[in-house]
Amino acid sequence: MKHHTVRANGIRQHFIDAGEGSPVVLLHGFPETSYAWRHQIPVLAQTYRVIAPDLRGYGKTDKPATGYDKRNMAKDLVALLDQLGIGRIALVGHDRGARVATRFAKDHPERLDRLVVMDNVPTRIVAQSMNAKVARAYWFFAFHQVLDLPEALISGREDVWLRHFFTDWCYDPHTIEGADFEAYVSAYREPGAVRGAMADYRAAPEDVLQDEQDADTLIGCPTMAIWGADFEAVGGTFDMAAVWRGMATQLRAEPIAQCGHLPQEEQPEIVNSLLLDFLSG
Secondary structure (H helix, E strand, C coil), X not given: CEEEEEEECCEEEEEEEEXXXXXXXXXXXXXXXXXXXXXXXXXXXXXXXXXXXXXCCCCCCCCCCCCCCHHHHHHHHHHHHHHHCCCCEEXXXXXXXXXXHHHXXXXXXXXXXXXEEECXXXXXXXXXXXXXXXXXXXXXXXXXXXXXXXXXXXXXXXXXXXXXXXXXXXXXXXXXXXXXXXXXXXXXXXXXXXXXXXXXXXXXXXXXXXHHHCCCXXXXXXXXXXXXXXXXXXXXXXXXXXXXXXXXXXXXXXXXXXXXXXXXXXXXXXXXXXXXXXXXX
């Protein structure tokens, strides 16, 4: 695996580049970075060229004050691909990365061969479904959108903040431990890192508006939705197969048992097998 940085769409983007072959792009979610794909990259890179960027505001990528609506974050990816001379891709997105991937699929369908979305309920669906149960599960959506306060409360306590999510969101609360946990803590202690993640969530009103404008436009390429069957906020609250049938015309739905919000880390062998099978088509 090689680490690179390029300037694209006005920001300095960091990405991992590994392997040769047809390009597969992996977009991480919250509360992670491109480090989330450490179990997938070596396996996929045996067959494909794998590109795993840090999203705007995360990891070693720049963390500007603006530009976190998903249409612009999809443009971040387009600009990165253009810099690398890459045309069509297979795209895998988890959580926030799946939101970027979904917007990429709708705005740039000519660049997309197939799509994988992991443990993600589209922003528009979350907003439309809001009730007491959903609000309890998605409390952090509202908290992270409050201006300045999250940064003030989290600063110096990044480990406490991250430990809550990794413990609460994983079927096995010990999944992210030791050096893996410290890698994430270190990433979020970088200057501007917490603010960058908050800015991602603060773009929600604009994201919902974008999603509503083309809600009737279905994703036309082959799409696979993967989710943890034991994560209450996603598989426990939404009919995920129905949700994504309303988003894509060619859907393969794959719930994973004994798995929470982080399938690529909790059940990497299953995820790798699903990805290899789906990408080989």
